[in-house]
Amino acid sequence: xxxxxxxxxxxxxxxxxxxxxxxxxxxxxxxxxxxxxxxxxxxxxxxxxxxxxxxxxxxxxxxxxxxxxxxxxxxxxxxxxxxxxxxxxxxxxxxxxxxxxxxxxxxxxxxxxxxxxxxxxxxxxxxxxxxxxxxxxxxxxx
Numbered sequence: 130x131x132x133x134x135x136x137x138x139x140x141x142x143x144x145x146x147x148x149x150x151x152x153x154x155x156x157x158x159x160x161x162x163x164x165x166x167x168x169x170x171x172x173x174x175x176x177x178x179x180x181x182x183x184x185x186x187x188x189x190x191x192x193x194x195x196x197x198x199x200x201x202x203x204x205x206x207x208x209x210x211x212x213x214x215x216x217x218x219x220x221x222x223x224x225x226x227x228x229x230x231x232x233x234x235x236x237x238x239x240x241x242x243x244x245x246x247x248x249x250x251x252x253x254x255x256x257x258x259x260x261x262x263x264x265x266x267x268x269x270x271x
Contacts, residue, residue, distance in 0.1 A: 130220050130228050132180040138229035142176055149256045151200060151263050156192035159200050159234075161256040166235055166243040169208045169259055173197050173232040180228040181219040197232050203266035208259070210236030 133139070140146040141160065148160040151171055162170040173196050177189040185193070201213050214235040218225040226247055235243070 130180050130225065132178055132184070133228045134178065136227050136229045138172075138174045138227055138231060139178065142174070149253070149260045151203075151260050152196065152267055154192065154196065156189060157196040159196055161251075161260050162233070163256070164244075164247045164250050165256075166233075166246060167237065167241065168255075169204050169210070169234075169236040169263070171200050171204060171234040171263065173200060173234065174229060179230045181225070182217060182230050183219065185230050193230075193232060197234060199267065199270060200263070201234050202270055203263045204234055204236050206266040206269075207262040208236050210238055212237040212239075 137146060141148045142158060151159040151161060153159070156176055157173060158176065159171055159173045162172050173193055175185060175189040175193050177186060179185040179189065182190065197215060201215060204210070205213060214233070214237050216233040216235070217231070224246070
């Protein structure tokens with residue numbers, strides 16, 4: 130899978146597409162998945178142009194994992210799920226649909242099925258309300 134500079138995440142990073150931002154550093158952006166598999170599904174993307182984890186620099190990879198941990202901690206505090214799924218896919222055979230490396234942070238509850246990946250868009254107001262809860266927890270982590 131080669132990098133496409135017009136992929137949706139690259140366009141979000143350039144400000145060409147909107148997102149519901151959760152957190153941002155100079156190296157990484159975390160935002161609500163527009164088609165979440167569960168309430169509170171957050172994506173963490175490096176600002177570095179890399180299609181897969183194999184293409185990512187060590188510095189960008191470390192920055193991503195720091196953000197994944199912060200976001201997962203904030204999601205757990207805000208939404209109180211029973212578990213947390215952190216996933217990262219490489220290549221179409223693994224389920225990767227956007228050619229920009231990214232990490233999924235998905236709160237899990239026993240007996241609750243995940244929504245199908247990239248099928249149904251969530252209500253923007255609901256995404257913003259959940260993002261506000263997560264951002265409030267991030268402020269207490271900092």
